[in-house]
Amino acid sequence: MKLIRAAAMVLTAVMLGGCFFGSASTGDDRADLVSGDLVGVWQNNAGDTLTFEQNGQFAANNLPYEEFEDFPGALPGDFDPVRDKLPASGSWEVAASREDPSGPRNRVKLYVKELAGRPAAVGAEMWAEKQDQSVVLAFYIGDPDLRDRRLFQKTPR
Template identity: 40%
Template sequence: MTGMSRLAALVLAVLVLAGCSSLDSLAKDDRVDLSQAEVLGRWRQAASGGIVSFADDGSFTATDLPHQMFDDFTGVLPAGYQAGRDKLPGSGRWELRAPSVDPGGPKNHLYLHVRKLSDHAVATGGDLRAEKGENGVVLAFYIGDPDANQKIVYTKCPDSPSVPSSPGC
């Protein structure tokens, strides 16, 4: 094999390997990109039955927010609150935005500015992520590291507008 043939073979091998390893980067971005209209309505968490309702004026109300959303904040949960026994109703404002690590990316994070928990004034918040679920878009709250895939999932109620409905509410 001549020097030129070796160089050509090497370049070809590098291109093939580079092409195989970058196929993921060529794949279509399948992250959810929500509009405000798609957020509006009622979303239900199956395990607790909790409902979060998003209004077009930017407000939300919830019948039972996940306590894990507030575990890292001292003094936010009501005195005597016990997970599994007590509900955690809340209200505040919601904001649809792109993730902080990709500000120009799709709007798939729903930030809850929580101002009231169990009728007590608070100033805290939490983040729900819009994802593709089995029956359409879901909103997920991750407990701890998202790579562990431990999450609380909300599905859109059938009587709510804009997003394909899912069973039950």
């Protein structure tokens, strides 16, 4: 009985350790951006682009629809994510995360003023991360712990 109890305690500790301390990765993959780092065209593997202008404006040819599902009326009523693209435009800013306000400026806040050709007043967030020797921008879809993300890489000038 003591062996079973000890095994249960060890298993519980291992499981809680994974929840509180994350994966085996020990490095901090957060990038620290200044606004100039963001300016330019960013593209994902599907060919979708985000263009960040020096004046704080952005344009996108297809944002992840999952970013707007929780905003009633933001998506057109007949929107089909398989068939339709989700172009958007608005303004942007770089900030630190809410969880670590004195940490790296790795949050990209998008203030969407036009979505799918219609006026909008919604927001979305991207996260700047170090990947290999470069920086990527990530939209996290659903639970961030699952690492389901849409990644954008900066295109060469």
